[in-house]
Amino acid sequence: MRDRHNDILDLSRRDLMAYAGAAALTAGTALGSATPASAQAKTRFVFANESDYDTVDPHAAFDVGRVAIRLNIYDGLMRWQKNPAVLEPWVAESHTISPDGLVYTFKMRKGVKFHDGTEVKAQDVVYSLERILAVGKGAASLFKSMVAPGAAKAIDDYTVEFKLAKPSAIFLSIVPEIHIVNSALVKKNEKGGDHAEAWLSKNSAGSGAYKITQFDPAIGFVAERWPSHFKGWGPKWIDEIEFRAVKDTNTRVLGLIRGDFNGIGGYLQTDQLNRIKANPATQVLEAESMRVMMAQINTTRAPFNDVHVRRGINYAFDYDGFNKEILGGLVERNPTPLPNTIWGVPKDVKGYSFDIEKAKAEFAQAKVKLDKPIELAYLTGFQQSEQAAQLLQNGLTKAGVQSKVVGYPWPTIVERFKDPATTPDVSIYWISTYYADPHNWVGEMFSSSTAGTFKNASHYKNPKVDELLEKALRSTVQAERAKLYEEVTRIVVDEAAGLWIYNTKWYGPYSSKLKGIVFCPIGSAQEMRTAYYES
Amino acid sequence: MRILALILQRIAWLVPTLAGLVAVVFFISRVIPADPVAKLAGETASRAQIELLREKLGLDRPLLVQLVDYYRQLLSGDLGTSLFTTRPVWDDLYARLPATIELTIVAMMIAVVIGIPLGVVSALYRNTIIDHVLRIITVAGLAVASFWLALVLQLYFAMDLGWLPLQARITGFPPPSITGFYIVDTLVEGNFTRFRNVVAHLTLPAFTLAFPALATVVRFTRAGVLETLQKNFVVYQRAMGIPSGLIVWKYVLRNSLISTVTQIGLLFGILLAGTVVIETVFQWPGIGAYAFEAILQSDYAAVMGFTVYAGVVFGIVNLVVDIGHAILDPRGTGA
Numbered sequence: 037m038r039d040r041h042n043d044i045l046d047l048s049r050r051d052l053m054a055y056a057g058a059a060a061l062t063a064g065t066a067l068g069s070a071t072p073a074s075a076q077a078k079t080r081f082v083f084a085n086e087s088d089y090d091t092v093d094p095h096a097a098f099d100v101g102r103v104a105i106r107l108n109i110y111d112g113l114m115r116w117q118k119n120p121a122v123l124e125p126w127v128a129e130s131h132t133i134s135p136d137g138l139v140y141t142f143k144m145r146k147g148v149k150f151h152d153g154t155e156v157k158a159q160d161v162v163y164s165l166e167r168i169l170a171v172g173k174g175a176a177s178l179f180k181s182m183v184a185p186g187a188a189k190a191i192d193d194y195t196v197e198f199k200l201a202k203p204s205a206i207f208l209s210i211v212p213e214i215h216i217v218n219s220a221l222v223k224k225n226e227k228g229g230d231h232a233e234a235w236l237s238k239n240s241a242g243s244g245a246y247k248i249t250q251f252d253p254a255i256g257f258v259a260e261r262w263p264s265h266f267k268g269w270g271p272k273w274i275d276e277i278e279f280r281a282v283k284d285t286n287t288r289v290l291g292l293i294r295g296d297f298n299g300i301g302g303y304l305q306t307d308q309l310n311r312i313k314a315n316p317a318t319q320v321l322e323a324e325s326m327r328v329m330m331a332q333i334n335t336t337r338a339p340f341n342d343v344h345v346r347r348g349i350n351y352a353f354d355y356d357g358f359n360k361e362i363l364g365g366l367v368e369r370n371p372t373p374l375p376n377t378i379w380g381v382p383k384d385v386k387g388y389s390f391d392i393e394k395a396k397a398e399f400a401q402a403k404v405k406l407d408k409p410i411e412l413a414y415l416t417g418f419q420q421s422e423q424a425a426q427l428l429q430n431g432l433t434k435a436g437v438q439s440k441v442v443g444y445p446w447p448t449i450v451e452r453f454k455d456p457a458t459t460p461d462v463s464i465y466w467i468s469t470y471y472a473d474p475h476n477w478v479g480e481m482f483s484s485s486t487a488g489t490f491k492n493a494s495h496y497k498n499p500k501v502d503e504l505l506e507k508a509l510r511s512t513v514q515a516e517r518a519k520l521y522e523e524v525t526r527i528v529v530d531e532a533a534g535l536w537i538y539n540t541k542w543y544g545p546y547s548s549k550l551k552g553i554v555f556c557p558i559g560s561a562q563e564m565r566t567a568y569y570e571s
Numbered sequence: 572m573r574i575l576a577l578i579l580q581r582i583a584w585l586v587p588t589l590a591g592l593v594a595v596v597f598f599i600s601r602v603i604p605a606d607p608v609a610k611l612a613g614e615t616a617s618r619a620q621i622e623l624l625r626e627k628l629g630l631d632r633p634l635l636v637q638l639v640d641y642y643r644q645l646l647s648g649d650l651g652t653s654l655f656t657t658r659p660v661w662d663d664l665y666a667r668l669p670a671t672i673e674l675t676i677v678a679m680m681i682a683v684v685i686g687i688p689l690g691v692v693s694a695l696y697r698n699t700i701i702d703h704v705l706r707i708i709t710v711a712g713l714a715v716a717s718f719w720l721a722l723v724l725q726l727y728f729a730m731d732l733g734w735l736p737l738q739a740r741i742t743g744f745p746p747p748s749i750t751g752f753y754i755v756d757t758l759v760e761g762n763f764t765r766f767r768n769v770v771a772h773l774t775l776p777a778f779t780l781a782f783p784a785l786a787t788v789v790r791f792t793r794a795g796v797l798e799t800l801q802k803n804f805v806v807y808q809r810a811m812g813i814p815s816g817l818i819v820w821k822y823v824l825r826n827s828l829i830s831t832v833t834q835i836g837l838l839f840g841i842l843l844a845g846t847v848v849i850e851t852v853f854q855w856p857g858i859g860a861y862a863f864e865a866i867l868q869s870d871y872a873a874v875m876g877f878t879v880y881a882g883v884v885f886g887i888v889n890l891v892v893d894i895g896h897a898i899l900d901p902r903g904t905g906a
Contacts, residue, residue, distance in 0.1 A: 088864060090656045172624045177616030233657040250744055253656060254667045254856030258744045278744055282854045286722060287738050290730055294737055447605035447869045454609070454618060488618055490609075 078275045079569050081550070083562070084282035084291055086302035089256045091237040092248060094215035095167055098174035100468060100560050104279045107563040108259060110215035110242035111266075113142050113161065113196075114208065116558040119323050120377050121472035123208065127156060127216060127243075127266070137203030137512050140211075144194040148266040150218040151240065151247040158190035163219035165198070167231050175213040178470070182207050203510045205517060206479075209471035212558070217241045245565040246277055256280030265565070270552070272568035279562075289545075292318055298547040301560070303420075303540075306364035312545045319548045324368060326375040326469040326557040327540035328477060329424065332493035334463075335533060336456035339404040346532035348398035349410075349462065350388035352431035353424075357390070359538050362423055370539035372525050373467075373478045377539070379514065380474035380521030385529050387536065395435040410439040413460035415446060424464045424537065453493040463493050466540070469557040474521040479505050482528050496533045574897050581893060585886040589879065590642070596878040597638050600871055607654050607869040628654065630871075641875065650879065651872030653865075660876035663861065668880075669751025670740060671850070671857035675843045677754075677773055678780035683835060686785040690792020690831070691824060697797065705789060712786025721779045721852040728775060736772045738854040741765070776853040780846060784838045791834045795827030802826070829899055836892030840885045 087101035094110045107115075113128035125131070128142040148156040165188045168176050182204045189197045200207060218241040225235035240248040245267065246259035258278045263269070282288045288300040289308050293315050304312075312318045331349075339345045359367050370376050371387020399406060412428055414421035425441045432439045442460065444452065449465075452458040470476055480486050483505050484497040501524050508520040528534065544553060544561050549569045555561040608625045609616065616624075625631045629640075644651055650660040693705040729737040736742065740753060749756045754773075757766035799805065800823060808818045847859035858877065865873035 090653075090864075091658075093657065096655075096657065172620070172627065173611055177612055177620045180620055181617070234652075234659075237657045252666065252745065252856070253658070253663060254670070254861070255744065280739075280744075280854075282738065283860070284852045284854065287725070287852060287854055290725060291737055294730060296737055296739075445605065445867055447607055447610055447867070448603070450609045451606035454606070486617070489616065 079273070080276045080278065081274045081298045081564060081567065082278045082280065082296070084288045084297040084300045085256065085279055086281075086283060086285070086288070088253070088281045088283075089251075089279060090253050092240055092251055092257060093171075093233065093236040094174075094217065094242070095164070095171050095176075096173045096233070096237065098178075098213065098470065103559050104277075104562040104564075105257070106213075106215050107244070107559050108246040108277065108565070109240050109244040109248055110217070111148070111156070111244050112212045112214050112216060113144070114211045116212055116472055116556050117554070119325075119555050119557060121326070121469070121557050123212070123472070126212070127161075131208075133208075133512055137205070137510065138200050140198045140200070140207060141191070142196050142198075142211075144196065145266060146194055148243055149264050150221070150243045151262055152218065152221060153264075154218065154220065156216055156218075156243050157193045158196040159193070160216050160219045161196045161214060162188040162190050163222070164214050164216050167217065167222070168214065170231050171233060175210060175470075178210050178213070203512075205509050205512050206471060206473050206475045209473040209476075212471075216243065218243070245563075249276075267565065270566065270568070272552075274564055274567050274569070277564050292545055292547070295547070298550055299553075300545050301562075304543065304545065306366060309366070309543055309545070317548055319546055319550075321542075321544035321546060321553060321555065321561070323542045323544075323555040323561075324377055325540045325542040325555075325560075326377060326472065327466050328370055328373065328375055329367075329420070329464070329466050329537040329540070330373065331424070331428070331462050331464045331535035331537070332481075333532070333534055334456060334459045334461050334494060335497075336459075336495045339402055339406055340461060342402045342404060343531055344398045344401040345404075345406065347388070348395045348402070348435065348437070349428070349432070350532045350535050351391045351395035351398060352435045352437070353388075353428050353535055353537070354390040354431055355388075355537060358424060358427050362427070363420070363538075366543070367538035367541055370536055372529055373481050373534060373536055374474055374521070374525055375469075375477065375539045378472065378474055378477075380478070380518045380525070382522040382525050385526060387529060388532070390431065392431065392434045395431070399435060399437060406437050408438075410437065411461045412439050412441045413449060413463040414441065414443050415449065415465050416443040417445070418465070421464050425462075428462070428464070428535075450490055453490060454488045456488070456495045459488075459493055459495060462535070467491060472558060474517070475505070475509065478521055478525050478528065479508065482524065482533060494533055496528070498527065498531075501527055574894060577893060577897060578890060581886075581890045585883075585890075588886065589882045592878060592882045593641070593645070593875065594638060597641065597875060598634065600869065600874050601634055601637075603869070605869040607871065610868065611654055645879065650876040653873045654870050655868055655873075660872050663873065664858065664876055664880060666751075667856060667858045667861050669748075669753075670855055671843060671846055671859060673752045673754060674773065674776055674780060674846060674849070674855060674857060675839065677777040678784065678842060679835070679839050681777055681781035682784035682788050682838070685781075686788030687792050687824075687828075687831065689785075690789040691796050691819060693789060693793040694796035694800065695819065705793075709786035709789045712782045712789075715782070717779055717783070717848045718852055720782060721775070721849060724775050724779060725852070735774050738852075740769065740772050740855060742768055742772075776849050776855055779853075780842060780849045784842060787834055787838060788831060791831040792827065795830055796823055799823045799827040825899065829896060832895045832899065833892055836888045836895070840888040843881075843884050843888075 089102055092105050094106045111127050113126060114123055115126040117124045127144055127148050129145050131140060131142045133140055144158060150156060166185060168179055169185050182200050183198060184201055187199050191197055221241045222232045222236060225232040238251050245262055245265040247262045248257050248259045250258040256279045258276060260276050261273060285302060288302060291297045292300045292312060309320055313320050333346050333349060334340050355369055359369055368376060372381060372385055374381045412425040414425040429439045429441055467477055480491040482496045482501050484502050486492040487495045487497060504520050504524045508517045511517050542555055550567060551570050552566040552568045553561050554566050608630060609621050612621045612624045653660050653663055656663055689705055693702050696702050725737055728735045749759060753769040757769055805818060805823060808822060846857055847863045849855060850857045850859040862877040865877060
């Protein structure tokens with residue numbers, strides 16, 4: 037049997053031929069290139085993702101798992117960049133908001149090209165939003181709370197206007213989720229009014245920095261650099277990117293060390309990160325992210341509608357034991373529902389600490405006796421969630437309260453959240469960044485309008501909090517909004533409406549030679565436009 | 572003729588069996604407390620938005636109506652559309668089936684080609700050191716967890732020695748395929764470099780998958796050979812002076828394989844429908860990983876599609892086993 041070294045040599049010979057051809061093709065078209073493209077060999081980046089790329093439709097998903105498609109293949113009017121996340125104009129050059137906060141008008145750049153060479157125009161933006169609303173998946177639910185079909189209008193080829201049903205300060209934050217599709221191309225592939233769902237699930241119609249060349253739902257996708265991307269390119273780039281699903285964590289780690297992959301996704305254990313760090317061929321990039329691990333406490337029924345019981349639960353969790361011992365200090369303590377790094381966090385709020393005596397004292401003040409075990413729910417398949425539930429169980433036992441740990445798969449627990457009667461007493465999981473605005477966390481977690489959703493599994497309802505959140509949504513002045521979110525955060529922490537554990541640190545395992553990775557909490561550093569290999 | 576009648580009879584039974592299987596899985600998948608529509612609608616969806624989407628997908632209709640609709644679809648050869656990929660389930664299954672079938676066939680070949688001779692050797696050298704060593708190996712084969720074996724093989728052969736690939740079906744992103752079976756494709760193309768690459772990628776997952784099956788084949792063959800060796804015809808053949816090699820490999824083996832063939836059939840079905848662990852560890856883009864994801868997401872159409880596939884596979888395998896029995900022991904069918 038031939039060994040793998042020979043395979044690699046063979047591939048290299050084949051690739052060299054391809055490199056020469058590709059370099060010649062791109063030499064004349066690269067924008068903003070300081071180095072002639074022909075001078076650099078064709079470069080390739082392979083990323084092993086923890087979840088499937090079952091569809092490449094940018095409007096069908098709103099998750100981290102498939103974010104590479106949205107960020108690399110498509111563009112939006114605005115885009116979240118850097119860390120802490122900053123909202124930057126992208127295909128839009130500028131925007132204005134009407135004084136009543138109802139009309140958002142975007143001026144678009146001229147000359148932005150789709151991968152088929154046609155120009156991105158306002159009509160494409162209008163079609164994209166209409167399609168999001170019609171398909172009803174991904175970020176559609178967020179948009180539907182602000183705009184109705186017909187809300188977007190092309191004033192001219194390069195001006196698009198959105199009319200909101202009511203003022204919403206977070207509208208701008210989710211504008212990046214209007215991934216612009218080539219409306220003419222998509223319409224051509226519609227079948228029976230399906231908005232080309234089947235077609236766009238395996239084909240692309242974007243203008244992003246990379247263009248899909250191969251897609252296999254069982255494997256992933258390959259995309260080649262789009263030299264005409266409107267943002268231009270730096271002196272170095274990656275010619276071809278491949279994102280493939282590799283679900284087994286060990287296989288991802290071993291594959292990175294072996295050189296099969298140049299980057300891997302998923303949250304890794306401390307020992308795995310240390311192993312990658314110790315290897316000279318690999319590196320681990322670090323950044324504080326915006327993903328809060330927390331427990332939602334069902335506030336609708338006794339004894340959890342008693343603030344003393346909720347505070348007792350908060351005092352029974354060993355925060356340092358979990359963050360520093362179990363997770364080896366890979367995370368930062370986060371005492372409120374808002375990630376430490378975002379505006380609107382009240383800096384004076386210290387949150388709860390592990391104190392069994394205080395827990396006992398709180399439980400003693402409860403009006404209703406805790407006479408049956410508390411159900412501590414974790415997400416099946418998420419080890420940290422289970423470990424946190426077990427640690428809380430340990431603390432509760434020390435405080436004299438019985439509890440049971442129960443695992444639920446994601447779809448099951450979401451179903452249970454819908455009804456307060458079936459919502460577990462305490463559910464431990466994470467709230468990630470869908471848009472970098474305090475409303476993503478404290479707003480959606482404690483507004484009565486979201487009760488029963490994944491974000492508000494506590495079914496928390498407080499008219500005062502609703503009023504403050506409504507005000508925060510109506511205002512477009514950040515300083516004013518920050519104060520309102522601070523006040524809401526103080527209330528929910530005082531009422532122990534949940535239990536907040538840590539803010540995730542992002543660890544990016546990559547090949548040592550890879551440079552230019554820019555982490556942004558929205559996108560988990562999977563936008564590859566700035567990445568390159570050190571020669 | 573009797574064999575033909577047997578085939579027709581089994582096929583006739585396959586239809587109601589499949590219909591029953593579909594009904595059972597259909598109801599089970601819908602009564603478990605999981606809501607794929609909520610996931611599809613997004614984490615921020617309100618209950619009203621989720622219900623609207625449910626209505627749009629036709630999942631708000633009575634279950635019986637949905638089941639009848641599904642039967643109607645099946646009769647027209649349509650397995651439905653996946654909730655999450657929005658593609659026809661058949662397209663998704665078809666994209667993955669060759670990978671699983673190829674892996675399973677190679678694993679079964681390893682199990683049979685190595686397992687049957689080892690079973691015979693084990694029986695012939697009963698209670699000797701050879702038999703004891705083989706017993707240890709076969710017991711280990713049945714006891715060892717697949718994911719553990721897979722990891723150990725990866726660490727040793729891929730990482731330490733660097734002889735074999737760690738994961739995937741082929742180096743790099745696969746080129747457009749002719750049949751979906753890479754071994755066949757590369758041979759048809761005459762591309763022996765790629766053929767070796769494909770075989771190298773197949774080795775570790777196929778061996779991991781084959782190991783427990785191999786153990787079963789060895790155990791059943793050994794038991795069958797030992798039993799047959801006690802039969803009068805063997806004593807007679809020995810008395811006639813027929814060479815012992817001929818007695819064992821021609822006459823004894825044929826009479827010993829009935830239970831082994833049954834096991835091979837069952838194993839083949841089990842492997843084909845249940846390669847999920849191996850496919851996950853070796854990132855093998857097959858049907859097992861697809862089914863696992865479909866179940867986790869409660870993707871109804873995908874779960875039903877996999878059920879139909881597994882049902883048909885088991886039906887066909889049972890049919891082949893019955894035919895095998897009829898050939899090995901014609902008395903049962905009167906053929």
